[in-house]
Amino acid sequence: MALLVYKFGGTSVGSAERIKAVADKVKKAHDMGDQIVVVLSAMSGETNRLIALAKQMQAQPTEREMDVLISTGEQVTVALLTMALHDLGCEASSYTGAQVKILTDSSFTKARIRKIDDAKLRKDLDAGKVVVVAGFQGVDELGNITTLGRGGSDTTAVAIAAALKADECHIYTDVDGVYTTDPRVEPKARRLDHITFEEMLEMASLGSKVLQIRSVEFAGKYNVALRVLSSFKEGNGTLITYEDTQMESALISGIAFNRDEAKLTITGVPDLPGVAFKILGPIADANIEVDMIVQNIADDATTDFTFTVDRKDYQRALALLEQTCADLGARKVTGDNTIVKVSIVGVGMRSHAGIASTMFKTLAEEGINIRMIATSEIKISVVVDEKYLELAVRALHAAFELDKISA
Amino acid sequence: MALLVYKFGGTSVGSAERIKAVADKVKKAHDMGDQIVVVLSAMSGETNRLIALAKQMQAQPTEREMDVLISTGEQVTVALLTMALHDLGCEASSYTGAQVKILTDSSFTKARIRKIDDAKLRKDLDAGKVVVVAGFQGVDELGNITTLGRGGSDTTAVAIAAALKADECHIYTDVDGVYTTDPRVEPKARRLDHITFEEMLEMASLGSKVLQIRSVEFAGKYNVALRVLSSFKEGNGTLITYEDTQMESALISGIAFNRDEAKLTITGVPDLPGVAFKILGPIADANIEVDMIVQNIADDATTDFTFTVDRKDYQRALALLEQTCADLGARKVTGDNTIVKVSIVGVGMRSHAGIASTMFKTLAEEGINIRMIATSEIKISVVVDEKYLELAVRALHAAFELDKISA
Numbered sequence: 152m153a154l155l156v157y158k159f160g161g162t163s164v165g166s167a168e169r170i171k172a173v174a175d176k177v178k179k180a181h182d183m184g185d186q187i188v189v190v191l192s193a194m195s196g197e198t199n200r201l202i203a204l205a206k207q208m209q210a211q212p213t214e215r216e217m218d219v220l221i222s223t224g225e226q227v228t229v230a231l232l233t234m235a236l237h238d239l240g241c242e243a244s245s246y247t248g249a250q251v252k253i254l255t256d257s258s259f260t261k262a263r264i265r266k267i268d269d270a271k272l273r274k275d276l277d278a279g280k281v282v283v284v285a286g287f288q289g290v291d292e293l294g295n296i297t298t299l300g301r302g303g304s305d306t307t308a309v310a311i312a313a314a315l316k317a318d319e320c321h322i323y324t325d326v327d328g329v330y331t332t333d334p335r336v337e338p339k340a341r342r343l344d345h346i347t348f349e350e351m352l353e354m355a356s357l358g359s360k361v362l363q364i365r366s367v368e369f370a371g372k373y374n375v376a377l378r379v380l381s382s383f384k385e386g387n388g389t390l391i392t393y394e395d396t397q398m399e400s401a402l403i404s405g406i407a408f409n410r411d412e413a414k415l416t417i418t419g420v421p422d423l424p425g426v427a428f429k430i431l432g433p434i435a436d437a438n439i440e441v442d443m444i445v446q447n448i449a450d451d452a453t454t455d456f457t458f459t460v461d462r463k464d465y466q467r468a469l470a471l472l473e474q475t476c477a478d479l480g481a482r483k484v485t486g487d488n489t490i491v492k493v494s495i496v497g498v499g500m501r502s503h504a505g506i507a508s509t510m511f512k513t514l515a516e517e518g519i520n521i522r523m524i525a526t527s528e529i530k531i532s533v534v535v536d537e538k539y540l541e542l543a544v545r546a547l548h549a550a551f552e553l554d555k556i557s558a
Numbered sequence: 559m560a561l562l563v564y565k566f567g568g569t570s571v572g573s574a575e576r577i578k579a580v581a582d583k584v585k586k587a588h589d590m591g592d593q594i595v596v597v598l599s600a601m602s603g604e605t606n607r608l609i610a611l612a613k614q615m616q617a618q619p620t621e622r623e624m625d626v627l628i629s630t631g632e633q634v635t636v637a638l639l640t641m642a643l644h645d646l647g648c649e650a651s652s653y654t655g656a657q658v659k660i661l662t663d664s665s666f667t668k669a670r671i672r673k674i675d676d677a678k679l680r681k682d683l684d685a686g687k688v689v690v691v692a693g694f695q696g697v698d699e700l701g702n703i704t705t706l707g708r709g710g711s712d713t714t715a716v717a718i719a720a721a722l723k724a725d726e727c728h729i730y731t732d733v734d735g736v737y738t739t740d741p742r743v744e745p746k747a748r749r750l751d752h753i754t755f756e757e758m759l760e761m762a763s764l765g766s767k768v769l770q771i772r773s774v775e776f777a778g779k780y781n782v783a784l785r786v787l788s789s790f791k792e793g794n795g796t797l798i799t800y801e802d803t804q805m806e807s808a809l810i811s812g813i814a815f816n817r818d819e820a821k822l823t824i825t826g827v828p829d830l831p832g833v834a835f836k837i838l839g840p841i842a843d844a845n846i847e848v849d850m851i852v853q854n855i856a857d858d859a860t861t862d863f864t865f866t867v868d869r870k871d872y873q874r875a876l877a878l879l880e881q882t883c884a885d886l887g888a889r890k891v892t893g894d895n896t897i898v899k900v901s902i903v904g905v906g907m908r909s910h911a912g913i914a915s916t917m918f919k920t921l922a923e924e925g926i927n928i929r930m931i932a933t934s935e936i937k938i939s940v941v942v943d944e945k946y947l948e949l950a951v952r953a954l955h956a957a958f959e960l961d962k963i964s965a
Contacts, residue, residue, distance in 0.1 A: 167611060167614035167615065171615070201634065204634075204638055205637070205638065205641055207574035208574065208577065208578070208638050208639075208641035208642040208645060209641040209642065209644055209645040210645075212641045213641055213644045215651070216637040216638075216640045216641045216644070216652055217637070217641075219636065219637040219640075219652050219654070220633070220637035220638065220641075222633075223630035223633045226626060226627070226629075226630045226633075227608065227611075227630050229626065230612070230624070230626040231611055231612065231615050231623075231627065232615075233623045233626075234612055234615035234616040234619045234620055234623045234627075235615040237616055237620045238616040238617075244622070245623055245626050247626070247703075249656070250701055250702075250703075294657055295657075296654075296657075
C-alpha cells in the first residue's frame with residue numbers, strides 16, 4: 152500500500168467527461184489499496200474566463216480580490232470530481248486550500264506556502280477516503296484567500312506530498328513523460344524512465360515545459376519523488392528523484408533547446424573593474440532577464456561582452472546597450488535575433504570526461520558553427536544559427552545514443 | 559449616518575455592466591456618509607450552470623459537495639463588485655460566508671444560520687470601508703461550506719443586519735416595492751410606502767413573490783427593518799417593519815391572490831371524533847400540502863369536509879380521497895381545479911369591524927359566488943371560480959379604496 156498524491160491539470164479536468172475519466176483512474180488506484188490525495192487545477196479556460204470578467208471591472212484588478220475570484224475555479228473541480236467518485240461508490244471529500252489549511256504568506260496572486268496542516272487529510276486517508284484538494288490556493292494568517300501563481304497546482308501537490316511524506320507525487324499532464332528531446336524535432340526521441348531533479352531543472356529551464364520549474368525545485372528541496380504521466384494514456388511515465396538510481400547512468404539524459412533566444416554583443420569595452428555591472432545593470436533595471444553571459448578579453452585593454460535575452464526583449468535590450476556603449480566609450484554593439492540555444496543535459500557528465508568534445512566534434516562534422524558556449528556542472532549549452540536547430544538536435548541525439556536508451 | 563445592509567439578487571449582478579451599476583449605487587450611498595454592507599447572490603444563471611455540471615457527475619449529487627460547488631457563484635460576484643468599487647476609488651473588501659464567519663448547522667443545501675461573527679465586518683466599517691459579503695452561504699463548526707437553500711441571500715442580508723443592528727436592510731429586486739395588488743391584474747394598484755411584517759407574510763404566502771417568506775419571518779423575529787427597492791429604478795420602495803408606524807392605518811393594505819388552487823370535498827362523512835385526521839392523514843403522508851380547510855355539519859350525523867391543495871397535487875389528492883371515502887363509508891367526493899383564492903390583508907382589520915361584510919357585499923354585487931371562506935386575524939380569504947379572479951381583485955381594490963392610498 153502506497154500513499155500517492157495525484158495532480159491533474161486543467162486539460163485533464165476540462166469537461167464533465169474528462170472529470171469522470173479522472174474519477175475512474177483514481178477509483179482504480181484506490182481499489183488496489185493505495186491511499187490517494189488528488190490535487191486539481193481549474194477546468195481549462197475557466198481561469199481565463201474569470202480574469203476577463205475581472206478586467207471588465209478594473210483595468211488592474213486588486214490582487215486580493217483576484218485571488219478570491221480565481222480560486223473558485225479549483226473549488227468547482229474538486230466538488231465535481233468528488234461527486235463523480237461518489238457516483239462510483241468511492242468515498243471521498245473535497246477541500247479548498249483554506250479548509251485544508253494550506254497556510255501561505257500574504258503575497259496575493261503569487262503566495263508562497265509556509266505550512267500545511269495535514270490533520271484533516273490524514274484523518275480522511277486513515278478512514279479509507281480519497282481526499283480531493285483544490286490546487287493553486289491557500290490562506291494567509293488573517294484568513295484571506297491566496298493563490299500561488301503560475302504552476303501553483305503542481306506546487307500544491309508537491310507540498311502536500313512532502314507534508315504527508317507520500318511515496319510519490321504523480322503529475323498527470325498531456326504528455327506521457329519526459330523525453331530525451333522534443334519528439335516533434337527528433338522522432339527517435341525516447342521517453343526516459345528516470346531523470347534526476349537537477350537534470351529535470353536544466354531541461355525545464357531550457358524549454359521542456361512538462362513541469363513548472365518551481366514545483367521541481369520544491370520537490371527536490373523536500374525530496375518528494377515526482378512522476379510525470381499522461382492523463383489520457385496508460386504508462387509509467389518518468390520518475391524524477393533526487394538521486395540517480397540507475398546502476399550505470401547514461402552519459403547524458405536529454406537534449407533541450409530554446410528557440411526564443413537573441414544575442415547581443417558589445418565590443419571594445421575599456422576593461423575596467425565593474426564593467427559587467429555597468430553593461431547589465433540597465434538591462435536588469437528594465438526587467439529584462441539575461442540568460443547566457445560570456446566575456447572575452449579581445450585585445451590589449453578592451454574586452455568583448457556577449458549575452459542572450461528572450462527574443463521579445465531584443466529591441467529594448469539593443470537600445471539600452473547602444474546607450475551603454477556611448478556612455479562607456481566602447482567600440483560598437485551588434486546583435487542577432489535569429490539564434491537558438493541547444494543544450495545537452497546529464498548527471499553523467501560529472502564522472503565522464505570528453506562529453507564536451509564529443510558535442511563540439513558532432514556539431515563541427517555537420518558544419519554547424521558554434522556562436523557561444525556556456526557550461527554548468529551537468530549541462531553544456533551552445534548558441535547556433537536558428538536554421539541549424541533540428542540538425543543539431545538530431546545529430547547530438549544520435550551521437551549520444553539517446554535513441555538506444557533503455558526504456 | 560446610517561448603517562445599512564444592501565442585498566442584490568442574481569439579476570442585479572447578472573452582467574459586468576450591472577455589477578458596475580451596483581458599484582455606482584453603493585459608492586453614492588457610501589459617499590453620503592452611510593456605512594454599507596453589501597450582500598450578493600450569484601450572477602443569474604450561474605447557479606443553474608453549476609447544478610447542471612453536478613448532475614453530469616452524479617444523478618443525485620452529494621449535498622456537501624453541492625455546497626462546495628454552488629457557493630463559488632457568490633464568491634465570484636463579491637470579488638467582482640469589490641474590484642468595481644476599487645475602480646471607483648471606494649475602499650472595500652470581500653468576504654465569503656466562511657471568512658465572515660457565518661456559522662450554520664450542518665444541514666447541507668438548507669443550512670440554518672446559528673451565529674454571525676461581526677468582528678471583521680465592524681472593523682472594516684469602522685475603517686470607512688464598504689464590506690461585500692457572499693450571500694446564501696456559511697460554514698459549519700467543522701469548517702465545511704454550507705448553503706442556506708432558497709432565498710438564502712435574503713436571509714444572509716437580514717441576519718447580518720440583525721447582528722450589526724443595522725438601521726435598515728435593503729433588498730434590491732426587479733420590482734420597486736410591494737403593491738396593493740398585482741398591477742398586471744389591476745392597473746390602479748399602488749406601491750405601498752409601508753407594510754407590517756405580518757401583512758407581508760400573508761401577502762408573500764399568498765403568491766406575492768417579492769421576498770422569500772423565510773427572510774421576512776427572520777426579519778420579523780429579529781426586528782430588522784426591511785426595505786424592498788428596485789435595482790434599476792430610483793425610489794424609496796416599501797418599508798417593512800414590525801410595528802405599524804402610520805398614525806392612521808389603512809383598513810387593509812393589499813389584495814393577494816393565488817391561481818394555483820384546487821378544491822376537494824367529501825360529503826356525508828359519519829361525524830365521529832378523529833374524522834379530520836382520517837381524511838387529512840393520507841394526504842399529509844403523500845407530502846401534499848393542504849391550504850384552506852372548512853368543515854360543516856351537513857345534517858343529522860354526517861359532516862361535509864372541504865379543503866384546498868396546490869393544483870399540481872389535485873389528481874393525487876382526489877385518488878386518495880376516493881379511497882378514504884370508501885374506507886369511512888362517506889357519501890361522495892367532488893373536486894374542482896378551476897378555482898382561485900382571493901384574500902384581503904391588513905392589520906387594520908384588528909380594530910375595525912365590518913371588513914368581512916364589505917368584502918362579501920362587494921363580491922355579491924358583482925355576482926361572484928363565494929365557494930369557501932377562511933379567516934385569520936389580519937386576512938380574509940375566499941375561494942371563487944377562476945373566471946372571476948380579475949373582477950374580484952378590481953372590485954375589492956376599489957371597495958377598499960386602495961387606489962387612493964397615500965403614496
